[in-house]
Amino acid sequence: MKYNSANMNTLIKSCLTLCLLWSAIGSHAQVIKKSDTDDSKKTSNQLSVRAQSLYDTQDASDADIPWMRVIYRQIDLNKEKNMPLYYPEESTENQENLFRIVMKLLANNQIPAYEYLDGREIFTDEYRIKVKEMFDRFHILYAPAKGYSEKNPRFTVEESDIPSNEVLSYYILEKWIFDRRTSQVKPSIEAICPVLHRTGDFGGEAVKYPMFWVKYNDIRPYIARQYILASNENNVQQYNYDDYFQMRMYEGEIYKTQNLRNQSLMQMYPNDSIRKQAQDSIEKQLKNFNENLWVPSPEEIAKAKEEQAAKEAKENGETLDNDKQKKEKSRTARSSRAKKQKEAKVKKQKQPKQQKSSAAPVRSVRRTR
Template structure:
């Protein structure tokens, strides 16, 4: 019994000594980890699951589109800033690149045809990407270290996304979902008259990165800096604005392959957008919230048109009254002028001269006639 107690006491001393003799570096790492866990946001800010519902494989209708997100647009700027990590915030590319360095996600090579290929033979490592795009890094054994200043997040100004719009017959709803994402480097000497070139880097599968995007918090508004949203919510809710550069077709052609100029390209993009809207509107319909908003917008537009019409009518009546006053004044002046000219040119009446003739006197006879002239008094 005493031997058992002594053995237990010795074992306890061994564990205590091991904990006391822990290297300072390990203790510092543990303290830093605990501090990070205490400072990390809690609640809905850090979700371990995506908010988007997985797209069923047996959908009744689907249309796949490729869009180009320009981060210079206001709607997409939240994916670009801050270009350098600051105050616990970082942009989308920095976050994805760090996940790739830690091998938490897989990246797939971008082929010349632009189509995504998520097969194992098409995987690409972070070191291959850094060698290809001349990104500075420090390598020691199998570990790779990259400083935040060396990550080219400032040069990633465009994203290519693949968007699938489909009708889910199980829930009788029309949805749009981003299925793939590709960051694009924009490099060149534009300041010295050179052309900017785009270098698509790699594809990532949205289902793989969605759980991590739920942890990346982005600024949701420029007016309210307290409004935050996750990157997963940004793509799930369709807050981005992107131009269509390809619609999946039998010939696998880009829009630029059969649109000779920019105007025809814009018309084709609008035509495809209208096709999606028509399918959602006339075939499957929309939810009641959309129609309520549409009615409210129609009423507001009708009121605005009515006020504008009243304003135009009032301005027209005022102009008509002013024109009639000017016309009447001009006509009065014209009549007065005509009357004056008529008086000036009217000839004076001349009195006609009366000619008096005397009858000749006869020389004899009793039958002589006398003319009597009356004198006027």
């Protein structure tokens, strides 16, 4: 009996130990699973320090920038090249348009936005907008999100309440900078402004409402994760929004350049044709700036002279050939006329001569008798 009771005690202790170990393992697994879920939620809403550092760019100092041109462009989303910024209108499982991404980032208080000041853009805390006031101004429905506070204002906006179908254009602020370190002119996007196009209750022409400015470097890590269809002819999503902007795949016309009087091109050039000439002139200046920086080498000068001489020789040869052709045509025409005249003369000589009838009366036969 003693032996059996000892065995029973040992067995009971072993069972209790196994139960305790099993419960400890289960609780530990639940803690790990919960922490993983929390981390996944955190990473889905916020970027890690490493992800943000991938898109940090070191700006050139003022000492390295001897020349800069600030350009304002209008991106019309009705143009085919700009349609990737508008579509899809409604969010799908793995794709959102640019405006929806920006609005969700603002609602979650992940990026700042700044007032639209019409040519006097200042990206400081003094001009940072309050998202709640912006929602009220443009009549966008919202609700305070979980964890809302004055220091961390977060909002929830339903998908159907985001007016992405009314954002039909964007303003883009570009800086064309000559960097002394690389001796090149490189364009960079400074900020983006979505523009609402809204009509009144009685219809009519849509009125444009610039909403706010967001700095491109603030949204760049987020839009770089969204791949898009850049073309109707290739349905592979091989570019993201950051590629789209960095590769300058968009098409936009210049509506303003930074100037002392802070005037747009429409104010400076009311005539349409003159304004178009001014836009083309600015585009040409930006495009040819790099080429005008360099002094040609002796080899390049010699090559240019050879090309010019060959071009002049070709033009002179064509002129001589044209003169020869004209002389040949003139000679042929003269010989043809002479031949025709000669043939006409010979034909006239071969014709038989007609006998002339005498005007005197003919003697009658009767009178001879």
